[in-house]
Amino acid sequence: MIKINKIYTKTGDGGTTGLVDGPRRQKDDLRIEAYGTVEEANATVGLARLHSRDMARADHTLARIQNDLFDLGSDLATPGPDEGRKYKALRTTAKQVEWLENQIDIYNEALEPLRSFILPGGTPLSAALHLARTVTRRAERIAVALKRAEPEVNPEVLRYLNRLSDLLFVLSRVANGNGSKDVLWEPGRHTGETKSG
Structure with a gap:
């Protein structure tokens, strides 16, 4: 079990931070x-x-996601190969990705088919899940850039973030009455307007 006694250490005051393993960055x-x-x-x-x-x-699904995201963060905070480590590194696994895929399939079954792209909104939960989805997509883009710079990055990290954003999208529709309260994009709806308002 992890034990944290002190909140501030002052070791990061110079602009660096420690990882699980390896030199400070x-x-x-x-x-x-x-x-x-x-x-x-x-x-x-x-x-x-x-x-x-x-x-x-x-x-319950979101609670598990939060825990798995901490695992994924630990994975990213542990660079380098796993061979020769004193302690086993915590890595995101294919089973965690498969669980996301299973959840997507289960939740998606009850949804009305999409007729257009969806605008973030509807219920408060749906709007919040859309925000979580877009932040997850940003995390994925940064992880892709990291994988390009440091090829040893666990490929399951990229898969997990990709599937997670999909699941959050599906859950946002579930939160909107299984899609019945989705706010649909209407392409070009306001392009012909000449007056404000």
Whole structure:
């Protein structure tokens, strides 16, 4: 079990931070940006859960996602090969990705077919899940850039973030009455207007 006694250490005052393994890195390093954005995604899922209390199954799903995102952040905070480590590195697994795929299939069954792209909105939970989805997509883009710079990055991290954004999209529709309250994009609806308002 992890034990944290002191909140501030002052070791990062010079602009560097420590990883699980390896030398300290600058706080604007791509790896730090990647797991920091994963942490931001996790926080937005936490905000969404403020609105999911009446949807026990979805809330349980989001709770598991939060825990798995912490695993994924630990994976990104542990660079380098796994061989020769004193302690086993925590890595995102194919089973975690498969669980997301299974959830997408289950939740998607009850949804009305899409007739257009969806605007973020509808219920508070749906809007919050759209925010979590877009932050997750940003985390994915940064992780892709990190993988290009540091090829040893676990490919399951990229797969997990990709599937997670899909699941959050599906859950946003579930939160909108299984799609009945989705706010649909109407292409070009206002392009012919000449007056404001």
